Amino acid sequence: MKRKISRTILYLFIGLTAICSVTKAEEVSVSGFLKIPFEKMYLVINDTSNVIQAYQDTSDGAVAYCLNSTLQSPDGNQSYGGAGGGGRISGKGIEAIRNVIADGYPLNTRYWLSKGIPEEAQRQATQLAIWSVLASMREDGSDYDYFAYEKASPINLEGVDAASMFRTLAGNAIYGNRIKRYLSISITGVSASRSEEEIVVSFSVFAENMDACTISAEGLEEGSEIKLDGEILSENSWSTETELTDRRTYSLSFPWKGNGKKQLILKATGYAGDGNQVSVFEPADSAYQTMGKVEKIGTAEIKHAENGIKLPEEPGKIQVKKYDGETNEPLAGVRFGVFPLNAPADSDPICEFFTGNDGIGMSGYLADGSYEIRETEVPEGYIRTQEPKTVIVRAGQIVDSTWENLPAKGALSLKKRSSKEGELFGDASLAGAVYEVYFLSGQAENGERERILMGQIVTDEKGEGALGGLPLGDYIVTEAAPPKGYWKNPEEYEAALQYQDDTTPVVEVMIEAEDEMIRRPVILKKYGDAGKELPLPHAGFSFYLKSSLVRKEGEYDWEKAEPVVIGGLGETILYTDSNGKLETVPLPYGVYLVRETDVPEGYEPCDELEVQIEGESKGELVITAINKKSPEEPEEETTACAETTVQEKAETSEVQKEPTTEEKTERETVQTTASPETGDRQNGGIWFLILGSTFSIILLFVCLWANRRRG
CATH class of the missing domain: 2.60.40.10 (Immunoglobulins)
Known part of the structure; x- marks a missing residue:
């Protein structure tokens, strides 16, 4: 988590990558590059604090993009000169980024406007695509682990699907495709x-x-x-x-x-517009990023x-x-x-x-x-x-x-579901599952048919997705990435797209796939001291799905919060046993807040605990809660002090005196008897014995009082 926060802060001050031209510029440019002001942020990567911006040349206002994401962003005061090629970027990197620029902003603006994506969002998507492509190619000055295409997670902020533009530009550049002209x-x-x-x-x-x-x-x-x-x-x-x-x-x-x-x-x-209209400029100070500037548009x-x-x-x-x-x-x-x-x-x-x-x-x-x-x-x-x-x-x-x-084509539709219908879903979603579709070509020498990747199917919120425009033939569909909150399914699905007749343009085949949801039980251990030597029984806890909570005046509105089911019998609250431990049923993928609802006498409630159920393993997730003792209340100096009962004095002395290990054990035994815990199987006969003895004593006093009156 610390590494992620540090990386986010770092990229708030680092510019994104850009494109270069093979055209050689021989004279040094004394102009610098500044960020293009923006009214709205439409697109971020991995988290909502990472701002995506493009740049412009201060001399003529031409759009420019950054290349080296790990170097410093220009602020308009650096001197730049023509790179005469790609500068610090390889020839393959230049070719890939040329394709991004040619299909993105500003060389293909009208196309993306027709898709409902405004120019500001186009600049941000193009810059992010350049960044991602160079990172995927492991170019100098790029962060592969954070920005590579398969690792980057674009997030839309303004109801505009700029993320789809990013995926199209970056994916096409990486796989050698282009937007159709x-x-x-x-x-x-x-x-x-x-x-x-x-x-x-x-x-x-x-x-x-x-x-x-x-x-x-x-x-x-x-x-x-x-x-x-x-x-x-x-x-x-x-x-x-x-x-x-x-x-x-x-x-x-x-x-x-x-x-x-x-x-x-x-x-x-x-x-x-064409990618060859982009030139590369290198800074005089190598600590700053290489810039790619769009020289001409539409010619x-x-x-x-x-x-x-x-x-x-x-x-x-x-x-x-x-x-x-x-x-x-x-x-x-x-x-x-x-x-x-x-x-x-x-x-x-x-x-x-x-x-x-x-x-x-x-x-x-x-x-x-x-x-x-x-x-x-x-x-x-x-x-x-x-x-x-x-x-x-x-x-x-x-x-x-x-x-x-036109040749007849095939279309593969996929319907995804959870392997257990009706189970709790937590923060899991059927959206975002990625399936790779492979065409099986002619017989290979080893007896297996060669697999050719034709594209991907990405599921929506309903768990549905499709890939069309496929040549007829045999296919294998495999899950490349599971949706959020599910384990990856290794099963391969076969599909045959066969020609029907000269009037059927599209042959459709449906595939039904399922994944197992990530679920893990939580073991909570409760202690009354920081040294974890005093287990606390009878502490009640409830779990709340964090994404379902609403805030009121900056705090969670617990009155409207609904706890999730954590017990095998549908319980929404569980109590620690004599060892200070409780165990939930396996909880679905998500982030939960654990709240102490019943606090042992003499202790203050502990702070809410945050628990994240994710796919690290299928075993139990162990958490620890520590309670502090309640502060002692000062005795009131009144004339009634002398009338303090023996019982009150005993309770006062218990609060003031640190209990011995034997007293702790005795107190835990009393508490266990007085308040049955979750799953307590203690023999109920003890309770009948206590009640019977009490009733006999009361009856004896009644008989003695009646005899005295007769006497």
Whole structure:
């Protein structure tokens, strides 16, 4: 606990890690780096006192991040110069952090805003991800035991799931993944008009997570007048800003003359932030952290797409281009049929054709008119496109139609429960269990199939989780980390995701898993002295789950507190035996406050004890409680002192005189007789004997009094 507190205090004064660029800066920067002020703290790590902050260059306000978490944070007064590479960070570390910056703040701000994460939270999540990645890679100046990805516990503070952004950025960087940025261009149709002497090409551009896009048309006759949606272009390219998810359809027209049989190429270039826009700066004083500064935003070319078509000059045909929707690779063996427009589903096709190894299929010659293209057969493992596409065929053209097929996927759902239904749950939670999903590849040489990690399933508060987008096949699911308050289950779960048909896009399999909750009995030993030589019997104790307690005016409101069951018969209070000891039933995982409810006579109640039930072992947890004797009360100086009874004097002398060992034993025996303890099995006959003797004495006095009256 002391080590954790010390570490927390340390990191309150240490900056987080950052990213570097491979671009060499040759001149020294006299500027420093300061923390970016923040209004709210959205994200902390491991405990709520660890503040996550980003920095900025004092000269131009550019965002910067720290690299060496164990060194001092800059305060704006340090001199920094270009590192000419990674400085104290390795090349692999630079590459990983470049991915964090490219997918995080500020190079991918709009994406995370769409997820409901404000910019302040994005800065904090990006900084923490940089810190965690460098720690996981054991880079110089990083604390692996505290900040590594598998050890760090991000905590959301403001109802914004900044922790999910941290997990995405750090996990992707560590495992070599990236947030998807996508750009494609598809030609949807070509028509030629003899009367207007022009060719019209329809196409669509799809951009995802891009800031802007430039489109150009190449291969046409020089000097051709090009129109975009009816408007004349001054040159053969144009630019547009894009939405986060942007699909636009265009119509490009140009003279048929001079362009027959030419190859028209449509190109799209997407622009967005990129990790190469980050430079590394080293301090003149090596006691301070290396800094990574974002130099530019939104100017990098990071995606390219193109599509081409040969312009028509022969009788009309339909050309289909078929791709795998995931890999964008050509897809062979797909059968298409050409049907009259609005023909019944059971109609015979006008013609049929298959795609070849290049993913292209060509129909026979067709008369002018409108047609439907229907996909009638796909290779096993793929989902058939249900909706037909309509094309218009004209003489002298080949109508292009681009199609995609997605392979059938699998999804594993997991339902987690406690191995004992209905048991007390304490502070345990079914949320946060991590299961690793492994794909079983072909047969290995040793007879075992190779396991390929495909991802993780993390359970929610209901103990449920899922992982989708899995290729079909056989899987093994194992628990990598149990949820809070449970033992790890070594059992492996098998699942088979098998292709069903060309209309079932997702094959789902449910796995039911269970874990044993962490439970430990508590043994409490009660003493009346610090030397632990005087066990105290008959002391009553109750246990309270700390997380269930409420505070009132800075103190726990014990009137509203409900003790937990600690006895085998449902008791919420247990008493120490003659040896000053009591033992509870096994208590569920959690932190408890132990409160003395019945105090032995002559003693003051002890302070509340805090007990933490956790997974160190399955044995008993032993705690000790010490009571102090009550202070002596001074005798009142009154005339009634002389009338003090013998019994009162005896009690007074007992308080003033330190009892001998024999007297202690005698007193414990009397107390044991007077107040039965939990689990006391003493023979009840003694009590009947005492009661009978008392009754006989009373009856004797009554008889003597009656005889005296007669006399």
